[in-house]
Amino acid sequence: MARMTESNSSDEQPPSMELDAETEVPTEAAVAANGAQLALAEEQIVDIGETVGNVRCEDPYVVAENVNVFYGDNHAIKDVTLEISKKEVIALIGPSGCGKSTFLRCLNRMNDSIETARVSGDISLGGQDIYSKEFDPVALRARVGMVFQKPNPFPKSIYDNVAYGPRIHGLANDRAELDEIVHNSLERAGLLKEVKDRMDEPGTGLSGGQQQRLCIARTIAVNPEVILMDEPCSALDPIATARIEDLMDELSEDYAIVIVTHSMQQAARVSGRVAYFHLGLLVEVDETDKIFTNPQHKLTEDYITGRIG
Amino acid sequence: MNESRNTLQKVEAGLPGRRRRETMFKLAGLLATTVGIVFLGVFFADLIAKGSSAFVQTQVRLDVEFDAQVIAPGGEMDIAYADFDGLVRASLRGVFPDVSGRNERRELYRLVSVGAGYQLRDMIVADPNLLGTTQAIWVPAASTVDMYVKGNIDASLDESLRPLSDAQIAWVDALRAAGNLQTQFNSALFSNGDSRDPELAGIRGALMGSFYMLIVTVMLAFPIGVAAAIYLEEFAPRNRWSDLIEVNINNLAAVPSIVFGLLGLAVFINWVALPRSAPLVGGLVLSLLTLPVIIIASRAAIKAVPPSIREAALGLGASQMQVVFHHVLPLALPGMLTGTIIGMSRALGESAPLLMIGMVAFIVDVPGGFSDPATALPVQIYLWADSPERAFAERTSAAIIVLLGFLLVMNLAAVIIRKRMERKW
Numbered sequence: 001m002a003r004m005t006e007s008n009s010s011d012e013q014p015p016s017m018e019l020d021a022e023t024e025v026p027t028e029a030a031v032a033a034n035g036a037q038l039a040l041a042e043e044q045i046v047d048i049g050e051t052v053g054n055v056r057c058e059d060p061y062v063v064a065e066n067v068n069v070f071y072g073d074n075h076a077i078k079d080v081t082l083e084i085s086k087k088e089v090i091a092l093i094g095p096s097g098c099g100k101s102t103f104l105r106c107l108n109r110m111n112d113s114i115e116t117a118r119v120s121g122d123i124s125l126g127g128q129d130i131y132s133k134e135f136d137p138v139a140l141r142a143r144v145g146m147v148f149q150k151p152n153p154f155p156k157s158i159y160d161n162v163a164y165g166p167r168i169h170g171l172a173n174d175r176a177e178l179d180e181i182v183h184n185s186l187e188r189a190g191l192l193k194e195v196k197d198r199m200d201e202p203g204t205g206l207s208g209g210q211q212q213r214l215c216i217a218r219t220i221a222v223n224p225e226v227i228l229m230d231e232p233c234s235a236l237d238p239i240a241t242a243r244i245e246d247l248m249d250e251l252s253e254d255y256a257i258v259i260v261t262h263s264m265q266q267a268a269r270v271s272g273r274v275a276y277f278h279l280g281l282l283v284e285v286d287e288t289d290k291i292f293t294n295p296q297h298k299l300t301e302d303y304i305t306g307r308i309g
Numbered sequence: 310m311n312e313s314r315n316t317l318q319k320v321e322a323g324l325p326g327r328r329r330r331e332t333m334f335k336l337a338g339l340l341a342t343t344v345g346i347v348f349l350g351v352f353f354a355d356l357i358a359k360g361s362s363a364f365v366q367t368q369v370r371l372d373v374e375f376d377a378q379v380i381a382p383g384g385e386m387d388i389a390y391a392d393f394d395g396l397v398r399a400s401l402r403g404v405f406p407d408v409s410g411r412n413e414r415r416e417l418y419r420l421v422s423v424g425a426g427y428q429l430r431d432m433i434v435a436d437p438n439l440l441g442t443t444q445a446i447w448v449p450a451a452s453t454v455d456m457y458v459k460g461n462i463d464a465s466l467d468e469s470l471r472p473l474s475d476a477q478i479a480w481v482d483a484l485r486a487a488g489n490l491q492t493q494f495n496s497a498l499f500s501n502g503d504s505r506d507p508e509l510a511g512i513r514g515a516l517m518g519s520f521y522m523l524i525v526t527v528m529l530a531f532p533i534g535v536a537a538a539i540y541l542e543e544f545a546p547r548n549r550w551s552d553l554i555e556v557n558i559n560n561l562a563a564v565p566s567i568v569f570g571l572l573g574l575a576v577f578i579n580w581v582a583l584p585r586s587a588p589l590v591g592g593l594v595l596s597l598l599t600l601p602v603i604i605i606a607s608r609a610a611i612k613a614v615p616p617s618i619r620e621a622a623l624g625l626g627a628s629q630m631q632v633v634f635h636h637v638l639p640l641a642l643p644g645m646l647t648g649t650i651i652g653m654s655r656a657l658g659e660s661a662p663l664l665m666i667g668m669v670a671f672i673v674d675v676p677g678g679f680s681d682p683a684t685a686l687p688v689q690i691y692l693w694a695d696s697p698e699r700a701f702a703e704r705t706s707a708a709i710i711v712l713l714g715f716l717l718v719m720n721l722a723a724v725i726i727r728k729r730m731e732r733k734w
């Protein structure tokens with residue numbers, strides 16, 4: 001824990017265990033060591049057993065029961081059960097390749113567009129099975145929005161970027177209403193002041209941080225119930241990151257937010273609960289404080305103390 | 310520490326070799342480019358040297374009397390039977406009154422193109438008031454005279470070895486000295502269809518034929534190609550069938566074009582019974598020919614659209630169709646258009662398949678529609694290149710210049726479209 005707070009504030013790099021080691025080529029050595037650790041962890045995996053902590057929550061809204069995901073033969077998510085309530089921020093953490101993104105993308109069926117991906121188990125939103133035949137993924141994604149790792153504004157004007165969702169879903173009856181939605185969304189995303197006078201300029205001309213806030217504005221313009229964020233700050237500098245984190249704080253009053261992050265500080269700052277994934281398994285879920293001060297599982301402890309990269 | 314110094318030494322030891330190889334590679338590239346440019350330069354120089362003279366044509370000024378006796382013997386104009394050639398001859402005799410004797414006069418008459426009579430007829434039809442007047446008009450000289458004026462006939466050769474006799478050369482020189490014979494812009498080249506007489510032959514018919522064909526090709530190949538590309542790239546399930554289709558489309562792009570001509574002959578002419586030699590059939594065949602090119606280019610353009618854009622739209626709840634039409638297509642369109650224009654330029658330069666569907670016929674009339682008999686520009690070049698007259702040689706080169714000009718414009722358009730639409734974002 002002590003190491004965590006002192007480590008650099010860049011979000012991209014998880015705390016590295018090899019920083020102080022004496023070596024000519026630190027990065028390579030660190031990589032090799034991490035690889036060894038992972039291999040070691042893989043052996044331990046056999047007796048991970050049940051998820052530690054509490055996968056259930058009060059007033060669950062998104063419920064995943066025994067979810068398995070396969071990419072061809074690759075078993076990427078193994079029997080994960082997790083409940084998410086309507087007004088919380090839950091952070092998914094874990095080493096690279098453990099299936100955080102995969103699990104996140106199950107929640108709005110973005111895996112549908114990957115040919116090899118197969119999802120089994122039940123995921124429900126407000127009691128409805130989102131993988132049932134009657135549930136249209138288009139309607140689902142209007143209710144479960146997504147912000148991606150790399151800011152990906154459309155190559156259209158700032159206005160059109162935000163207006164796109166409301167337009168395709170027919171949320172506004174006339175231009176004035178649409179203007180209002182765009183205005184409010186940009187305001188909530190904390191971007192309005194910066195772009196007020198350049199609404200017709202391309203969204204791709206903004207800075208990285210502004211682009212990411214534009215993407216958030218675009219997502220909340222549809223007024224979803226849940227917002228999924230896959231490492232939303234990993235391409236941003238600390239100041240832009242701080243702004244987005246503040247934003248998440250505000251948004252959590254109205255939306256359930258599921259955020260994947262590699263930064264433990266970020267998880268600690270923004271989330272109420274933390275779920276730790278390891279090699280496709282959900283190892284431990286608990287309140288953020290508890291995870292970071294008193295992890296129950298050995299793997300969780302290893303990860304947050306920087307022993308698994 | 311020691312090791313790192315070692316690394317440095319090894320790297321430095323290898324550096325001269327690396328630099329040498331890099332220099333060699335650059336030189337080789339430069340050489341290849343230079344050779345290519347030199348060949349291109351020689352080709353263009355040769356073409357322009359041979360073809361530029363076809364853009365002018367020798368004309369003779371004659372004082373022609375629109376003799377009412379000849380044109381309207383009974384008071385009524387009788388265009389069909391009037392002897393306009395006789396009028397031309399009469400005025401030639403007026404210029405050289407000393408020429409007598411059947412053979413001499415016949416030689417004199419041969420200085421002027423047979424087109425002169427038609428020109429008089431067209432004039433009187435356009436303006437009947439000319440009847441009875443005498444007009445100074447420029448009429449085309451015969452192609453042999455034209456060749457002599459352009460320096461392609463050596464007057465010092467023995468008379469029997471050249472197409473112009475001594476007497477004819479003397480007359481031409483006399484006309485030229487009097488200012489009644491000069492070279493002027495060859496408007497016939499652009500306003501006439503094909504002809505047996507080089508001085509009357511033009512590329513208008515072939516140009517129109519090519520134009521109608523390209524219209525058919527664009528109208529069919531672009532929408533079908535783009536639709537197929539979108540379907541294959543965005544909607545088709547990936548399985549053995551789609552793999553098979555993909556392989557076949559790629560193969561189709563490499564099929565010799567004459568095979569498409571055979572296909573067109575068998576299917577469109579023999580089976581569907583569409584008219585032979587028609588731009589419609591030519592366009593159909595060229596559509597088949599360009600479809601694979603357009604599909605491949607369009608698929609590449611679609612593939613080049615960043616997946617993050619697709620994900621963003623999907624994540625907002627856009628349907629697959631909306632993703633394609635709102636985001637993918639606008640971004641892929643420049644690439645698709647470029648592919649289409651390149652396919653079109655290929656179609657414009659294609660002659661082999663057209664030979665198979667009868668577009669190689671000698672057609673004088675300029676086609677006025679999609680089912681009129683027509684040739685195409687490359688076929689016209691082929692036909693002229695095959696003609697024995699010296700004057701057709703320069704017209705062949707001129708037609709090639711025109712064809713290359715069109716290809717240049719099309720490729721330029723492709724570049725401009727790409728630049729314009731890409732710069733937007």
Ligand SMILES: Nc1ncnc2c1ncn2[C@@H]1O[C@H](COP(=O)(O)OP(=O)(O)OP(=O)(O)O)[C@@H](O)[C@H]1O
Nearest residue numbers: 071074076095096097098099100101102103114116
């Ligand atoms: N489109 C895909 N096709 C095939 N396999 C995939 C695909 N996406 C992910 N995988 C595999 O699924 C596993 C989990 O990947 P996932 O992207 O969910 O990891 P992650 O936890 O998000 O990692 P990171 O922190 O690096 O983003 C990995 O083994 C990965 O190789």
Ligand SMILES: [Mg+2]
Nearest residue numbers: 100101102230
């Ligand atoms: Mg990921």
